[in-house]
Amino acid sequence: MKKDPSIMKENMKWTLAMDEVFIQALLDQHYKGFRMDGTFTQTAYNNIINELKEKLGIEFTKSHLKNRLKTLKEHFKESYDFFRNGKLSGFSWNPFTKTWCAEPEVWEQLLQEKPEAIRWKTKVINH
Template sequence: MSKRGNDGTTGKRESLVWTGRMDDAFIQAMLKEKDNGNKIDGTFTSDACTNMVNEPSKSLNIQFKKDHLKNRLKTLKEHFSQCYDLFRGVSLSGFSWNPNTKLVEAEDEVWEALIKEKLEAEKWRTKQIAHYDEMLELFAKDRASGVAAETAKKKKKGTA
């Protein structure tokens, strides 16, 4: 898609191809902001957003824009949610998370039964989830409700 500038020139829509290193830096920046209490009720504060643009930009020498990170956050959350909801974290009977292989694992017959019931599960049989533990920390509480749910600010203060 192209857009027309004020001077009449056309240019291609700006897009960014994400790498593993970029995800690493962004996720670490999000964790830092969450730990600093800058994620309230599942939403990062405006200061956190500014910091999350600046931190990875400096460490990777890439000029990120807020929209780049906003779009990537949406994608990361969506992928995490698909996996998390399917396996209910990893509390679905017969499944477990292996942090070494970065896979959700189960015996073949357990996988086959789930895939028969939910076709979308098949891709997770061999798809590595590079930052599952970190995304669990960042996003699982957003998916929780009730008494066990707490904000990062409450957790930091120890008042949850």
């Protein structure tokens, strides 16, 4: 039996729908006790692989899941570092637009200190 080459690729293009199902599956496995000391167990990964295949019709590997989890954590950390969970003076989280909001002067001050924060001015954070 010949394997589909797309299954073996470690890089996968994730969609918003894929992320939603994946994050919910991670939460479910955490609540079921399959996350020990901050690490998901092999059982958790097997359960998530099966769930994603059932719900999305796509084959995943443990590497796909670990890589995506790493990316999601990096995105969270970067946003958290800039905004300190909304405690950076003048910024607030808008749950409707799913963006960080501030007056133009406040953005200018942040961008003078951290020019790389420009991406967060319009970046929608869905999760």
